[in-house]
Amino acid sequence: MAKKMAIIATKGTLDMAYPPFILASTAAALGYDVQVFFTFYGLQLLRKDLSNVMISPLANPAMPMPVPMPVMVQMLPGMESMATMMMKQKLKKHGVASLEELRDLCLEADVKFIACQMTVDLFEFDKSEFIEQCEYGGAATFMSFAGETDICLFI
């Protein structure tokens, strides 16, 4: 029987969007059955349009910057967009797949995406903005799979 992996994806920023998709696509390639439960800000990763998934240097002191940047400067309008653009260029230059590509690879490999229904209701999200290949469920739905996994991660 195939091994199983479950991931709980709770973050919606560019840097935190990569680990769930990288690990899910890799595990699927290794023959694992994989499910990812997207909850709270993680739900942003199921949007059809991922262009609003960004990275901020603010409160992110570990982020390598080309020049030292005081927090006062990081607060300025447009800094987040600029940091996101620079990060995406860097990812591309190093041959790292885009989030869209990694997500498609997951779907192609039958990774199951579950969107947290409670979060959808809480933030009054419009389901039409999310990809059609996800199911909606709650913690119990996820647990029935997670309880039998070999690897279970909270990201």
Place this chain on the structure above:
Amino acid sequence: MNFDKELNARNLSCPLPIVKTKKALNDMTSGQVLKVFSTDSGSVKDMAAFAEQTGNPLLAQEEANGEFIFYMKKK
């Protein structure tokens, strides 16, 4: 070494060399050999781990001009 199919995974970072190897193997028949080109130094360990976990034997690997070449047999 003889091979049946070639995969160009140059200039791709983790996890693409592995995921694309898996996809290439899907289209092959048992016993066929896939030759993979990669420039990702992490793929050396990853390809070995992939082979071990999926049971597709890694027949040989070479390094030349900053490139890594793998020969993997489909189980």
